[in-house]
Amino acid sequence: MDALSCPFCDAADVARVGQWGGQIITAQWQCRSCGSYFEAIREDFDDPQPASIAIDRRVEWIDTDAAGIYHWTSAFRLVEAAEAALHTALGVEARTFGLTPRVAVEADFRGPLRFNDAVRVELRVEDVGRSSVRYGFTLRGPEGVACEGRLTTCLIDPATRRATAWPR
Ligand SMILES: [Zn+2]
DSSP states (O other), rough: OOOOTTTOOOOOOOEEEOOSSSSTTTEEEETTTOEEEEEEOOTTTTSSSOSSEEEEEEOOOGGGTHHHHHHHHHHHHHHHHHHHHHHHHTOOOOHTTTTOOOOOOOEEEEOOOBOEEEEEEEEEEEESSSSSEEEEEEEEETTEEEEEEEEEEOOBBBOOOSSSSOOO
């Protein structure tokens, strides 16, 4: 990313003082020259390729159905595992675990996955709202794309159980 400078006095002597700004994608900075606080896009979101992760799993026997291929709900468990891995990689899992109900999910099933197949689960942030995050996901197996779709979650406040903004 370009070197940050203070939006108030243009000094380059700035320091990141908080992991979070007003949104999940921002961090708080302070200018050491004039003392002003400002927000900037987090480095890990300041990328043409937004926050994403890929995890590798194997289709377990219990993931399959009577037809011998992965049960449709297995796809969502794999996506949720990737979501947990992404939040852990971003260091936000303590603030989000158990507090991000699913709002919407859609999936297109394009091919089979069978017991013991290696599957790569790719998850990427597509959109961040005030309290919601929409992910896109792709499951790839030995025969290529097996499933792709979208998942939308929102963050709720542990006390009120209502939607809340991403943490500061
Ligand atoms: Zn300044």
